Amino acid sequence: MAGSVYLTGIISPPSLQDDVDAVQAQIARNMLVSGDWVTARLDGVAYLEKPPLVYWLMAGSYKIFGVHAWAARLPIALFCIGLCLLTAAFGVWAFDRKAGFYAGLCIGTCVGLYLFTRILIPDVILTFTITLAMWALLRVTDEAETRPGLWAFLLAASLGTGLLLKSLIGVLFPIAAGLLYLFLTNQLVKKKTWKRLHPFSSLLLILLIAAPWHVLATLRNPPYFSLSMHSGPGEYHGFLWFFFINEQLLRFLNLRYPRDYNTVPRLWFWLFHLVWLFPWSVYFPAIAKLSFKPIDRAGRTRLLALCWVGFILVFFTFSTTQEYYSMPCYPALALLLGSAMATENAWIRRGTTVLTVLASCAAAAAIAILVLVRNLPTPGDIFSALTSHPSAYTLSLGHMEDLTLPSFAYLRAPLLLVVVAFLIGAIGTFRAPAKRALVCITLMMLLFFQAARVALTKFDPDLSSKSLATAILRSPDGKLIVDRHYYAFSSIFFYTQRSALLLNGRVLNLSYGSYAPGAPDPFINDAQFKELWSTPQRYYLVANDFALRRLEPLVGRDKLNIVAAAGGKFVATNLPLRNTSLPPDVSRQTGRKDGRLIASCGWSSYQPADGCDADSQILSIIRGTHFAPLSRALRWRNPAIAPQTRYILLGRNLLAFHSTCFPNDRVDHAVREPRSDGSSSSDAALQMSPEEDA
Numbered sequence: 001m002a003g004s005v006y007l008t009g010i011i012s013p014p015s016l017q018d019d020v021d022a023v024q025a026q027i028a029r030n031m032l033v034s035g036d037w038v039t040a041r042l043d044g045v046a047y048l049e050k051p052p053l054v055y056w057l058m059a060g061s062y063k064i065f066g067v068h069a070w071a072a073r074l075p076i077a078l079f080c081i082g083l084c085l086l087t088a089a090f091g092v093w094a095f096d097r098k099a100g101f102y103a104g105l106c107i108g109t110c111v112g113l114y115l116f117t118r119i120l121i122p123d124v125i126l127t128f129t130i131t132l133a134m135w136a137l138l139r140v141t142d143e144a145e146t147r148p149g150l151w152a153f154l155l156a157a158s159l160g161t162g163l164l165l166k167s168l169i170g171v172l173f174p175i176a177a178g179l180l181y182l183f184l185t186n187q188l189v190k191k192k193t194w195k196r197l198h199p200f201s202s203l204l205l206i207l208l209i210a211a212p213w214h215v216l217a218t219l220r221n222p223p224y225f226s227l228s229m230h231s232g233p234g235e236y237h238g239f240l241w242f243f244f245i246n247e248q249l250l251r252f253l254n255l256r257y258p259r260d261y262n263t264v265p266r267l268w269f270w271l272f273h274l275v276w277l278f279p280w281s282v283y284f285p286a287i288a289k290l291s292f293k294p295i296d297r298a299g300r301t302r303l304l305a306l307c308w309v310g311f312i313l314v315f316f317t318f319s320t321t322q323e324y325y326s327m328p329c330y331p332a333l334a335l336l337l338g339s340a341m342a343t344e345n346a347w348i349r350r351g352t353t354v355l356t357v358l359a360s361c362a363a364a365a366a367i368a369i370l371v372l373v374r375n376l377p378t379p380g381d382i383f384s385a386l387t388s389h390p391s392a393y394t395l396s397l398g399h400m401e402d403l404t405l406p407s408f409a410y411l412r413a414p415l416l417l418v419v420v421a422f423l424i425g426a427i428g429t430f431r432a433p434a435k436r437a438l439v440c441i442t443l444m445m446l447l448f449f450q451a452a453r454v455a456l457t458k459f460d461p462d463l464s465s466k467s468l469a470t471a472i473l474r475s476p477d478g479k480l481i482v483d484r485h486y487y488a489f490s491s492i493f494f495y496t497q498r499s500a501l502l503l504n505g506r507v508l509n510l511s512y513g514s515y516a517p518g519a520p521d522p523f524i525n526d527a528q529f530k531e532l533w534s535t536p537q538r539y540y541l542v543a544n545d546f547a548l549r550r551l552e553p554l555v556g557r558d559k560l561n562i563v564a565a566a567g568g569k570f571v572a573t574n575l576p577l578r579n580t581s582l583p584p585d586v587s588r589q590t591g592r593k594d595g596r597l598i599a600s601c602g603w604s605s606y607q608p609a610d611g612c613d614a615d616s617q618i619l620s621i622i623r624g625t626h627f628a629p630l631s632r633a634l635r636w637r638n639p640a641i642a643p644q645t646r647y648i649l650l651g652r653n654l655l656a657f658h659s660t661c662f663p664n665d666r667v668d669h670a671v672r673e674p675r676s677d678g679s680s681s682s683d684a685a686l687q688m689s690p691e692e693d694a
Helices: 002-006 020-034 053-065 069-094 097-108 111-115 123-141 148-166 169-184 191-197 199-220 238-252 266-271 280-287 297-317 323-341 346-372 398-402 406-429 434-458 466-473 486-496 508-514 526-533 545-555 624-633
Strands: 479-483 501-503 539-544 561-566 569-573 619-623 646-650 653-657
Touching (some): 002 069, 002 097, 002 434, 020 069, 053 148, 069 123, 097 434, 123 191, 346 434, 466 569, 479 486
Parallel strands (some): 479 501
Antiparallel strands (some): 539 569
């Protein structure tokens, strides 16, 4: 079941997303190509924030299968499946086969694990190592265990591996939770406990695994030592200071530079676990009925799980935190849930009833949305129907705030799958025996995850820049310039397999490494960009739509030849091509409150299809006074255009607006269709139905 969810999830589309998703994949590719397996680099600049193990795993996948998006995703998918199997095996050992199966099912079909593995972050691998370490601790301290030395070895190996995944928290979480457990079970000061743990040989193994990379990274990125507690732009103190002081201590204290993150409100951080463990979180109350007395293996496991969950949640209560930071405690919650579900007591039956109600409400809500958007048009891509909340994007789920009702018109197919999924959950769990309810809940989630994957493909133009990269690869050779910082268009680098100049991009994650001695300088300012853009050398610029307001006065509108656009982003070149077009005259357009150009006035919905002329794909709103350059682009001669009238341009049809208030505008039924010979059709050329008029 986990394989059906996570192995299908590696298929593209959806493409690698801009931001951290494509960044991780590109770092792994850079390591493979350069042969430098110590220092991660982006665009040649040292990237010193994270340990390298996840990059090594992806690079190994590339080595075997080639550089592909699915190859980058494969290690994460395999560890998701491995985590489900590990949690199930842990539960079988601690409780029984039924409870172990339920625990594995909980972790394999919960919302949180699926959601936070849609991007290439190493947290699921860290969760695997912590889970193995916790199980190993119980096995080492279990007097009935016949091979404590083997489990002590696995415990130390897990801790060393954790250091290469997420640095200090890879050892802090299991050690702290383990010490708390040993204290509560009166084993902390017993000599036989430490004798079975083999602390000195375990420490040696941890250092053997993790120390070589740390030493090499320090030697290759001097200076070696700095005790400064200040972090700011223009400062460089080497790898060791940045990796431990800035990324560990100052991040915990919320003093880290650059400040490119936000923190979830504490109450929401705790309550969100009802969502992350859904649908199984409805059984949380049943956990209170379990015994946590360490008188048998089951009781000791529950007590350890409680220490495990408690320490992680309390730790992040006093630290900066993102929604996915608590992923390492999901297996502990799954073990508790599996143990509770195996009892099939009254609280489990009540939880199933709650789930029936929730699934019914979710199905009803999805049906209502489908009805409301059934006749809404879907021009271009989904970006044109989204709002923008940049201040929320430092949170993992910040883009959820961008959704609007019209945006669901683009999601009719996944919404239909969601309806079917929740109807299966609602009907299948209604007054159902435990086994039938379990099967229906599982089917509901498997179908829901497939609906989520289909929905992500609809967001591809907004979340990824692959379509722009494809347009660049199909165009004549030229040098690449990316506006602002690397992360904003990171998938461009992966899919084009090119480096780029960064326009005003010496900010955020690449800022620190750019000040290292001998660091490359891919950064340019506006003056340098203007000079490069005016040369006979071909350049391609990737930018957001709202950058047009800044770029047009800088280089001139006639020098911004749009090659392709999608999802509120565009590629422009300084030398015109056969199918390029000039951007809209942004100096005369009304901006949106969120800073974007009006989507239909910009080119966010323009995406050339294979074998199609560029002009057949255009949907925009223009003024008659702006028509001359567009007329030239579409090769029309002397069309009948009123200068003070606004028009919808749909394909090669012009529809005139009469009023000035956009929400209440009525389209003139006198539609003129300019032809290549300069004539125009009469108002009978296209008569619209009331739905088309609306």
